[in-house]
Amino acid sequence: MAVYTEVTDEELAAFVGAYDIGAVLSLKGIAEGVENSNYLMHTQAGFYILTLYEKRVEEADLPFFLGLMEHLSTRGITCPQPVKNRAGAALGRLAGRPAVIVTFLDGMWVRRPDAGQCAMVGEALGKLHLAGADFAGRRANSLSVQGWPPLLHAVEARADEITQGLGDLIKQELAHLEGVWPQGLPEGVIHADLFPDNVFFLSGKLSGLIDFYFACTDAFAYDLAICLNAWCFEADASFNITKGMALLDGYERVRALRDEEIAALPTLARGAALRFLLTRTVDWLNRAPGALVKPKDPMEYVKKLRFHQRVEGARDYGLNR
């Protein structure tokens, strides 16, 4: 949950005055999104989300994210749309931070996804990968294998405060993955953070995708590996192969995986687990007393990583071939 930045009435009125959406009638900080400050804003023209980008988002990346959301929408993917001001700009500044207004998207995220929802997410991910194919923007994935050593360095000395041996686990896993990380897989725009809270459902159907602020150019199968981690484990960290099967099957209904992607899946899944283990460990060790955001538990990803380490092939995730 997140509201890091308070906005004064005067600043807000000046900012919104540059748009054709009427006066602000209501502004409520919403408890979603860990990276930015998000407000639900009611204006005379309707409901919107006002986002202020906090330090974790690179300002130089914002045109990529906003352009991607616009592009995907024209290709049939339902996602929030940046609203442009009268000068034609989607990106502005408010309270000293980059800020945008995006359209409000109905929908609810599921706390406990079932296999049917996993199938729909797989399908949506496949569609996202195809829809991004002709997007001109490129952005390197700063949280892929090259981005992990600095994170290891940041947590190495204190990781064992979380659990005995965590530092060694991360170090050894990183060394392994650096040696075997796949190259040359089919790539394009990936979401890179398609967790349940970023996927909306309405009346039993997937209704939209949100939060493109980790999107980047990387291997499609890595995005799928992130989703296997995010959607197919139970609360006790056991892998639900029925959900895995549903997710992979949903994906392949849209985009068939190549042999080299299938072969790489266990390695990519280990990498995805390590990536979230690393960032959660950083957040956990740096949590401030009294902070507004409750950091997510790194131990969840220790367990997931250990599962992937024992996997022998994509069949163990439910792939039927």
Place this chain on the structure above:
Amino acid sequence: MAVYTEVTDEELAAFVGAYDIGAVLSLKGIAEGVENSNYLMHTQAGFYILTLYEKRVEEADLPFFLGLMEHLSTRGITCPQPVKNRAGAALGRLAGRPAVIVTFLDGMWVRRPDAGQCAMVGEALGKLHLAGADFAGRRANSLSVQGWPPLLHAVEARADEITQGLGDLIKQELAHLEGVWPQGLPEGVIHADLFPDNVFFLSGKLSGLIDFYFACTDAFAYDLAICLNAWCFEADASFNITKGMALLDGYERVRALRDEEIAALPTLARGAALRFLLTRTVDWLNRAPGALVKPKDPMEYVKKLRFHQRVEGARDYGLNR
């Protein structure tokens, strides 16, 4: 900011299914209200606030609060209205907690109120006191002078962790107030927590009042004393007599203060400062590391209390007679 309780999709659908407001389209936790979990809910019928009452609110008091909101609305006070389900009940249970759906109220609260807004708040407070006159419900003020000794007891041993001498300051102030606390002042329904974040403005006018969960039966002038504390001090804890004058003047345009209320005002203002100093001290000393709610600074009320201790009469607050 507050979302203490997560609601599952199934529970929510079952709860909302008992109302005539259509299906839920969106539910976002909002970062407002320290005592309860609040969600902004979009249904097929419109926007609502869903509130889950957490431990600080006594379930037995809820019919008083909800009945009061309904009563005030019929008397011309704009405030959220409890929505009744098909069985005619405003109060239900969700995720193991008492829960209500209230109407969504547009409006923005002001971070830095000016004298004009103080005048409008004074006037609204006077109207609230008159509008509550024929409300049948009664609720004792559990946070008035009789309720302070248990709070002192709870913080006594550790208050000096906040500032040297705080324990003694509170103890001596409480002893003083117990001896001089006024009796027999005009009383009725008071809001008892009319801080800036509970007052909405739109287009320069006061548009509504929210959060009646401290409302109770007590002296009207005590409510005014709470507002003097909440609205008329600057960020550096200096008292702005222009704002005090505006607040008192606004109030008296609606309801004239009696001589005994005027005489009691400095004592009531000290009591109001002590009441918020006590609860903030409790919250501060009991803040959990990583908690979602950032406790408010007790020192603000130490400074306000010290101001009131030096006040000689209601003239020092800006009363022109």
